[in-house]
Amino acid sequence: MHVVHSRGDKVFRGIVSAGALTSLILLGLIGAFLLARGIEVFNTSGFKFLTGSNWVAGSEDGVIPNDFSIGPMIVGTAIVSLIAMLFAVPMSMAGALYLEFYAPQNVRRVLVALLDLAAAIPSLIFGLWGVQVFTSFGERWAYFLSDRLGWFPLFSTISDNFGRSPFVAGCVLASLVVPITTSVAREVYSRTPRELVDTCFALGGTKWGAIRTVVIPFGKSGVVGGAMLGLGRALGETIAVYLLLNINFRYTFKILESEGGNVASLIATKFGEATPDEIKALVAAGFVLFILTLTVNMVASAIVTRSTKGAPA
């Protein structure tokens, strides 16, 4: 639509553009700042920053050199998020299917309302619940796992302390992710064309038959997108992991041992008494984390948009 702009319009457009560009610059500045620091650290320590397992702040006189790398934290982030997704994805699919196809009307209405609220619970409260309520359960299950499956390297333990382990933290992250993925999955499943489901019943199919052949394939990309959204949240989670995990700078794949960490909680632990060089390294770590979550989020929103908009009606 073509409009001729008066002077008033020019002022108006100027103000709006200025506002929009301010947000653009503010947000762009953060990105640029993180990027600059990231490049700086990569220039000095190269790819060792991503793979090494030392975090040593050098002394001011340079006798002890700086040595910063976040390898164990990246592995820790991956382990904790992986455990979370391993639990969260099947559970949320089942939860969404239950809400859409099995739950009685009134139960369904209550649970859906609660589910929306659950997605808004601050992660601090998940952390509080994890430490105070869940840990006793998690410890028991961890003990059970190491007792029965201890011969498997992943479940072997050295100490008899099962709290504050990646397993427990991963379980709490899973419960943090479930409300998000479940509500996306439910949304997608509810868009399944009714004719298709009815056709299944008309052909003498069972409910599970309809779900397996129509509902799940129909909602696949939406569920993947929802899972990615949840993964984005799990990767960047700070406070819950900080409360639930002993941060330790060592590569470890023993998920029941009480040590581990992730990049976000590393930043929260270290920035307080950090040297200026250390702060730079922390910002670079933040940059790595940002790129990670950014990629995951972008893929997720692309998938979700495609699956909710381009759906055959």
Added chain:
Amino acid sequence: MSMQATPSRPWEKEKIVRRNSGLTLLLGALIAYVIVLFTGFAGPDGWAVVLFALAATFTFFRNRRLSVKERKDSRARLLIAAASVIAFAPWISIFISVLFKGVKGLRPNFVVSDMRTTTPDDFLNMGGAAHAIVGSLLMVLIATVITLPLGILSGLYITEVRGRFSGVVRVVIQSMSGVPSIVAGLFIYTTFVDATGTFSALAGALALGILMLPTVARTSEEVLKLVPDDLRSAGYALGARQWRSTLIVVLPTVRSGLITAGLLGVARVIGETAPLLATALSNTSFVFNPVSGPIGSLPMYIFGMLQIGTENSINRAWTGALILLIVVFGLFSLARYVAGKDKR
């Protein structure tokens, strides 16, 4: 999300069938409870495992009469029901534990006094989180004052002005919504806190603003997009210039939508802890000056009390969590109520 007439669901069971299966479940639960009492299984998780085993056995025996297809169906039902119990249990447990553990410390003094003369382990009838509530409100208020206009202007830029940078603005805002909260805090810490030399409410508000802006801008844009072009054209047809048409037609049309954008933004950040750790820190008494130094906030209060780890301090943390949850849910319900008004 307005109320709609619910369509009929042909796959739903009749009432009598449902009542019978409910009774069976209840019976199973009781038997499972008795088994738990007399065996090594313990706690609600042990009980759930026993109940699942019972249900599996029951299904197996009943299934012998059925065809293969029906057997698969009933197996799937059992698995889906069990898995969704696991999916729903954590957050229902959170609601319940926050409610019951939080209520213990919920006394008048909790919302009127601060912790200046009270140690965390003192009795629950002393001290409170009023300073933290005030601090949270102050920071969120500043963050809203900064980000709400910026967010709405960004939305207007994309939908009304349709300027050259619309695409860039949208992409940058979209990607900044993925900034991990601790990274936003770290950014303000290395710039603003470093420059001013002190933690402060303003620093906290800026960090919260970074996290809030994408939410506000995206919601505003989406709301503004819903305004039909006919309305804009009608404005022009009446002789209004674009600025008048926007001010008296477009913006009033979506007023409640824009309020929703603000409320969602506030709800998004009010429970954030990690960025405040690096920017506002905490305090035990009231602070009203946004630049004077560390200031308390509800999340940092909960966090601090949990870290102290004595019996009464943990009780205080739960009460803080209860208040925080009430605030967040209140904001969401308000946002939904306001958004619902638009539709009519």
